Amino acid sequence: MSPHVTAAVAGETMNAAIRRSAEAAGVLLDALRTALPALIAAPFAPLLILLVALVPESPRPVRALADLERARVGALLGVPVPTPYRELAGGPWRRFRTALADPATWRDLLWLPVHGLIGIPVAALVIGLPPAILYSLTMPAWWWLLPPGTASAFVDVRTWPQALTLPFLQAALYVLLQLFGLPWLARALARMSASLLRPTGRALLAERVRRLAETRSEAVESHGAELRRIERDLHDGVQAQLVSASVRLGLAERSFGADPDGARALLREARTSIEDSLGELRGIVRGIYPPILADRGLGGAVHALAGGRSVPVLVRIPERLPRPPAPVEAAAYFLVAEALTNVTKHSAAGRAEVLVEPDGDRLRVLVRDDGVGGADPGGGSGLVGIRRRLAALDGTVEITSPAGGGTEIEAVLPCDW
Structure with missing residues (x-):
């Protein structure tokens, strides 16, 4: 040197x-x-x-x-x-x-x-x-x-x-x-x-137990609410339509010989009612675990959510994103779906962005827009349910939405890749 x-x-x-x-x-x-x-x-x-x-x-x-x-x-x-x-x-x-x-x-x-x-x-x-x-x-x-x-x-x-x-x-x-x-x-x-x-090891353990008890309680509450929603949808929607279809089929069977034209009309109405029931059943299934996740994975499902919206959405997901566990994948999907719905309905944004990426042993999901901001996480926007869903998986959600400064929703989920 x-x-x-x-x-x-x-x-x-x-x-x-x-x-x-x-x-x-x-x-x-x-x-x-x-x-x-x-x-x-x-x-x-x-x-x-x-x-x-x-x-x-x-x-x-x-x-x-x-x-x-x-x-x-x-x-x-x-x-x-x-x-x-x-x-x-x-x-x-x-x-x-x-x-x-x-x-x-x-x-x-x-x-x-x-x-x-x-x-x-x-x-x-x-x-x-x-x-x-x-x-x-x-x-x-x-x-x-x-x-x-x-x-x-x-x-x-x-x-x-x-x-x-x-x-x-x-x-x-x-x-x-x-x-x-x-x-x-x-x-x-x-x-x-x-x-x-800093907290002692015992204090950290006690806080961890308290947090787990809280998140598990929220998970049980959320699960109960989800079951009640499914039961209500099945009882008030699908079951009522199937009963109506059954009644029409019975009437058609009785009147087929005397009034063939009326029987055919009843059959058409019964078929329409059954098709509506199938549509509602598909909607209920999508609310539990969207089939598109099983078919195309989280990347394809997020691209499908972003497509065809009135607000242009830029999606950034690694091409070879590892497949997360099904509960984590579903929670991330519903977070993006809820966030993009809010962007479309409430934000008055000119553009939005979705980022999904692995972050060590975690999955990071970021949705942001350039809209009016001022979102209230507890104001019935649907994010309360998403926060509970993620908390049940030990995930966290941070919402930044200053008035006039757009909205940014960042979620981090533990993920055993």
């Missing part, structure tokens, strides 16, 4: 180290936003918890401060730190017991002094390092002007050989700490805060 290339690489490495050091210094100074209040609140936090029986809102300041730190370290580490608190509900005694039994309460009480006692000295180190480097580098120029033993670099500087060596070694140590120690400190403190403020 030529000397010029070596110098260029060394320069880039040094620039990167300086950039990381500056970013770390900013992060450590930003920690003062929570470290100072944490140190001040630490002696009073237990009192706030004891007051929860009388003042339900007493833990809120501590929790708000901890949430601010969660957001800060989550952005720094690139991994969100969830809020782990149990809900304070019920009477005073129940709120008191909930607060005391919540592991997050005690972890907050531990985090307050730890964060305050470490974060403030580290921030002071960040502030003091540049002057200390300048002090060490300039010491050979002025040490001899001070009384003996006043200037120090590791030890008191009393001779010229000491003045020409020790201050520069001290400055080098400070520079190394500035360039490489501060980034390490920033990451270490962020991980420490995250480890104290």
